[in-house]
Structure formats: structure tokens, C-alpha cells
Amino acid sequence: xxxxxxxxxxxxxxxxxxxxxxxxxRMHVSPSTMSDAISELERIVDTRLCVRRKAHGLTLxxxxxxxxxxxxxxxxxxQELYVALNSKADQLSGPITVGxxxxxxxxxxxxLLSAFATEHPQLDIDVVEAPQDRLAQMLESGRVDLAxxxxxxxxxxxxxxxxxxxxxxxxxxAGHRLAGAPHVxxxxxxxxxxxxxxxxxxxxxxxxxxxxRGVTPRVRHRTGNPDVVRTLVGRGLGYxxxxxxxxxxxxxxxxxxxxxxxxxxVPPLAIDVVWSADLRPTRRIEAVIDFAxxxxxxxxxxxxxx
Numbered sequence: 489x490x491x492x493x494x495x496x497x498x499x500x501x502x503x504x505x506x507x508x509x510x511x512x513x514r515m516h517v518s519p520s521t522m523s524d525a526i527s528e529l530e531r532i533v534d535t536r537l538c539v540r541r542k543a544h545g546l547t548l549x550x551x552x553x554x555x556x557x558x559x560x561x562x563x564x565x566x567q568e569l570y571v572a573l574n575s576k577a578d579q580l581s582g583p584i585t586v587g588x589x590x591x592x593x594x595x596x597x598x599x600l601l602s603a604f605a606t607e608h609p610q611l612d613i614d615v616v617e618a619p620q621d622r623l624a625q626m627l628e629s630g631r632v633d634l635a636x637x638x639x640x641x642x643x644x645x646x647x648x649x650x651x652x653x654x655x656x657x658x659x660x661x662a663g664h665r666l667a668g669a670p671h672v673x674x675x676x677x678x679x680x681x682x683x684x685x686x687x688x689x690x691x692x693x694x695x696x697x698x699x700x701r702g703v704t705p706r707v708r709h710r711t712g713n714p715d716v717v718r719t720l721v722g723r724g725l726g727y728x729x730x731x732x733x734x735x736x737x738x739x740x741x742x743x744x745x746x747x748x749x750x751x752x753x754v755p756p757l758a759i760d761v762v763w764s765a766d767l768r769p770t771r772r773i774e775a776v777i778d779f780a781x782x783x784x785x786x787x788x789x790x791x792x793x794x
Contacts, residue, residue: 493566495529496559498522499537503556504629507545560630561767568770581610584772587623587635588615591690591714591732592759595786596636604779611772620689627764633773636780638731639758640689646762649777652785653756655749656697659721659728662744671751674701681708681726683717694729697754721745731757733786759785 498515502522505511512519523540530537537552548556571582588596597615605613616623616632624643626632642648658672666672674697682705684691691710698705708726711717717728722743733747761780763769769777 490532491529493563495525496555497563498525499529499552500556500559500563502526502538502546503548503552504631505546508540564630564767579610580608580772580775581612582772583612583614584770584776585614585616585632586776587626587632587637588617589620589623589635589637590617590712591685591687591730592636592638593617595732596759599783600776600779603783604776607779608772608775611775619687627762628766630764630767633770634761634763634776636759636761638689638693639760640693642760642762645765647765648760648762649781650758650760651780651783653758654731654733654786655756656694656729656731656754657733658748658750659718659730660746660748661721661724661727662746663724664727664746666748667746669748672748673751674698674703677705677727678703679706681706683708683720683726683728684710685712685714685717685728685730686710687712690731693757697729697750718745719743 498511498517501511501515502508505514508519508523508526512522515522526538533555535551535555536549537555538549539547541547567582586600593615601613601615605611616626618626620637620641623632623635623637624646627635627646628643636651639648639650639653658674658677660667660672666676684694684705684707695705709720711720714730714732717730720726721728722745761777763773763777
């Protein structure tokens with residue numbers, strides 16, 4: 489084989505980073521070393537794999553796209569061979585990168601980083617929190633091995649396992665006129681300010697709920713942080729809608745908020761663990777999936793009008 493795994497790794501890193509300089513920093517080599525290795529790879533295969541322009545980064549050619557896709561599989565296999573040769577037969581070891589949608593992190597990560605890590609102390613678990621579209625890209629590129637996401641707008645080319653589901657709920661200030669009501673209708677809140685969790689696909693899902701009721705929310709503030717939603721609601725700046733339920737909503741904000749079920753009932757939204765359908769899962773990935781299926785996740789609350 490005239491080319492090396494290192495040359496392939498440099499090409500994949502450059503494709504992921506979009507520039508030689510950034511990729512070289514990630515790989516802890518000089519830009520000239522990486523550039524020369526990619527040029528040598530192009531000479532060996534007698535094909536231009538990428539176009540490099542100063543101040544414009546690096547763009548793969550059609551041939552480069554194919555080589556990078558095949559190189560990912562080859563590099564993954566080489567990594568697994570190395571891990572297998574340096575592991576005991578009955579013990580999992582090596583790196584695994586887990587992606588997680590940010591609002592799911594408080595629920596998903598604690599058992600993963602405690603109980604699972606205790607079961608497999610030789611695993612090197614790295615966690616990446618990112619929006620759902622970014623996680624899809626990272627799964628495709630192999631930057632993450634699997635991801636915990638909402639079952640909304642999932643990309644093609646992934647396998648998935650449903651873990652649990654939660655219905656959306658409304659957050660109200662403690663002094664709100666509906667704070668003592670058994671439930672709320674979105675129509676009752678249409679004229680009030682709405683604090684929106686603006687983090688796709690959560691925002692898309694939320695707007696679809698309003699749209700199904702023929703209601704247009706009066707969005708006053710947008711934030712990508714659910715704790716900010718709770719804080720602004722607690723301060724009386726509007727109402728909010730979230731999926732994840734804090735064990736004690738007041739503990740985060742310092743201002744009391746009231747959780748209300750929506751009537752008529754809104755279908756629960758599933759939380760899934762997803763992994764690439766194009767790549768065979770490693771033993772480490774299979775172990776995380778198996779663990780996730782065994783965890784006692786939060787039960788679905790009783791839904792008014794279900």
C-alpha cells in the first residue's frame with residue numbers, strides 16, 4: 489500500500505476543519521507537514537483531492553469526497569484493531585465520543601458519566617453538546633460515535649432506539665392568574681408575552697404545537713438556555729414552554745415558577761439514542777446503547793385529557 493494511514497488522517501482532518509491551519513493545530517503538527525502529506529497522497533493516487541486557496545480554506549473535489557468517505561471507514565477500522573490488540577477480551581477500553589442535545593444533558597449525562605463509567609472504567613468517554621443538526625453532521629463524519637437527541641427531524645442514515653418520552657408543559661410565574669388552575673389552554677395565553685426556547689428542533693416543535701391550536705405566540709424573548717426561560721418566567725416577563733422537567737424549577741431561578749400541563753393534551757416527544765447506519769457499531773457503542781436501554785429514565789407524567 490503506497491499511502492499511509494497518517495496521510496489519510498491528515499486529509500480527513502483537513503476536510504473536517506475546512507482549513508489546513510486549523511486541522512494541523514488539532515493534529516498537533518505544522519501546517520506545512522500536513523500540506524506536504526496531502527500533496528504526497530495526491531501524487532500517489534494521481535488525482536487532485538482538494539482545492540486549497542489562501543484565505544478561502546480547503547474544498548474537496550469529487551474524488552476527494554469519495555476518498556474521505558472511504559478513509560473514515562479505514563481509519564475507524566484501524567483504530568478498532570489497535571484498541572482490540574491492547575484490550576483484555578472481557579474488558580472494554582479506548583475512546584468513545586457521545587453527542588448530546590444541550591437541553592437533554594442534565595437528564596442523560598449524569599447516569600452515563602457515573603454508573604456507565606463505573607461499569608467500564610477503562611473507557612475514555614468524551615461528551616460533545618451541540619444542536620441537533622450539528623450532531624447529525626458529526627455522526628456522519630464520525631466525529632461522534634452516537635448521540636442523544638429528540639425524535640424530531642432526525643436525518644436519514646441513522647439507527648435509533650427510543651429511550652423515554654415527555655409531553656411539553658407550560659411554565660407560569662407563581663403569581664400568574666392561572667397559577668391555581670388544574671391545567672392551561674394555549675388559547676388562554678395567546679395575548680401574553682412568550683419566552684421561547686430558541687434551539688432547533690425544539691423551537692420548530694414548539695411552534696408546531698401553537699400552530700396546531702391556531703395560536704400565534706407573542707414572542708418577547710428568545711434564548712437557547714432553558715434555565716434562562718425559567719428565570720425570565722419567574723421574574724414575570726412572560727410564560728414559557730419546555731420539554732425537560734427540572735426536579736425543582738425554583739432552585740435554578742430563585743423565583744418561583746409553576747408547571748402546568750397543557751389541555752387538550754399534547755403528544756409526548758420521544759428522546760432517542762442514535763448512531764450511524766453506515767458504520768458497524770463498535771463494542772463500545774453497543775455497550776452505551778445497551779446501558780441507555782437499561783436506565784430507569786424519568787416516567788411519563790400523567791397527561792391531562794390524554
